[in-house]
Amino acid sequence: MKVNYHTHTYRCKHAGGSEKDYIDAAVEKKFDVIGMSDHAPFPDYDFGYRMAYDELDDYVNTLSILKNDYKNRIKVYTGLEIEYFPHYTSYYEELLIRIGMDYLILGEHMYEKEHELYKNIYNSDSTECYVEYANAINQALRTGYFKILAHPDLCMLCNFAWDYNCDKALDIIVDAVAATGTIIEYNANGLRRGIQEFPDGDRYPYPHRKFWTKIADAKLPVIVGADAHSPEQLWDDYLALAYSNLDKIGINPLQRDIL
Ligand SMILES: [Zn+2]
Ligand SMILES: [Zn+2]
Numbered sequence: 001m002k003v004n005y006h007t008h009t010y011r012c013k014h015a016g017g018s019e020k021d022y023i024d025a026a027v028e029k030k031f032d033v034i035g036m037s038d039h040a041p042f043p044d045y046d047f048g049y050r051m052a053y054d055e056l057d058d059y060v061n062t063l064s065i066l067k068n069d070y071k072n073r074i075k076v077y078t079g080l081e082i083e084y085f086p087h088y089t090s091y092y093e094e095l096l097i098r099i100g101m102d103y104l105i106l107g108e109h110m111y112e113k114e115h116e117l118y119k120n121i122y123n124s125d126s127t128e129c130y131v132e133y134a135n136a137i138n139q140a141l142r143t144g145y146f147k148i149l150a151h152p153d154l155c156m157l158c159n160f161a162w163d164y165n166c167d168k169a170l171d172i173i174v175d176a177v178a179a180t181g182t183i184i185e186y187n188a189n190g191l192r193r194g195i196q197e198f199p200d201g202d203r204y205p206y207p208h209r210k211f212w213t214k215i216a217d218a219k220l221p222v223i224v225g226a227d228a229h230s231p232e233q234l235w236d237d238y239l240a241l242a243y244s245n246l247d248k249i250g251i252n253p254l255q256r257d258i259l
Contacts, residue, residue, distance in 0.1 A: 003035075003223075003256065004033070005035035005105065005148060006037050006081065006105060007037055007038075009036065009051075014049050019059070020066060022228065023070055023074065035077040035078075036079060037079040037081045037105050038080060039082075042088065056099070060101075077259055079103040079147075081106075082105070084143070084146070085112050087112070096145060103147040105148045106137065111133055121154060124155065127166055131172070134176075137152070142179070144180070148223060151189070151207075151227070152185070153212075155169065156206045156208040157205035159198060159199065161198065161200035170214055183221045186212070186251075188225065188241075189233075190204055192233075193205050209249075212245075222254065223253055224253050
């Protein structure tokens with residue numbers, strides 16, 4: 001089966017294509033399942049580069065019409081990629097229960113930190129932030145709101161060499177994923193960023209090989225995420241590279257309907 005659950009739309013303001021454009025591309029590429037998971041808005045705070053809160057209803061309604069229109073050709077799911085902030089608990093409940101989202105992907109780009117409400121992982125001051133970040137992911141996954149953990153090693157895009165904190169952070173994430181039965185995503189978008197220079201050598205910012213070796217050892221359920229920001233990215237060379245990288249480290253990713 002060919003599936004993808006990590007798909008954006010023009011609504012997040014840094015991707016191209018409508019819901020229909022992605023579904024058409026998925027049908028053309030012979031996918032069996034397409035899950036739409038645009039960057040979620042928050043009701044009273046605009047982080048930028050994501051869907052506006054007042055577009056949420058239209059996103060959900062558009063997808064509910066398309067689900068029906070395409071029901072004989074492809075299975076369509078409505079999801080969102082979203083961060084976890086503990087003070088928004090009622091909002092996650094609303095998305096899943098009242099609005100009826102099929103799933104949420106935890107895409108932790110920011111986390112709550114004392115004295116700094118929304119700490120952006122891209123602006124890590126040191127690898128100590130990775131441990132805070134991992135603790136935030138652990139707390140998020142234990143709520144049970146999230147089906148998939150997107151780019152679990154996103155922090156590795158920061159310009160630091162591998163050290164003790166990297167091992168510590170990644171162990172926390174591996175334990176949280178194992179304890180909660182979350183599916184962990186091998187993200188093709190990190191590969192799209194290309195090989196870059198880091199203090200400890202040239203590599204992709206993420207997925208990080210050391211981290212994924214741990215995942216292979218832990219035998220966790222893995223899925224490949226296109227993290228498509230254009231319809232072409234649903235199935236491009238980076239997807240082929242993602243599957244081949246996983247094969248080399250002995251991971252057999254899920255290729256079935258996980259919902
Ligand atoms: Zn994005
Ligand atoms: Zn994404």
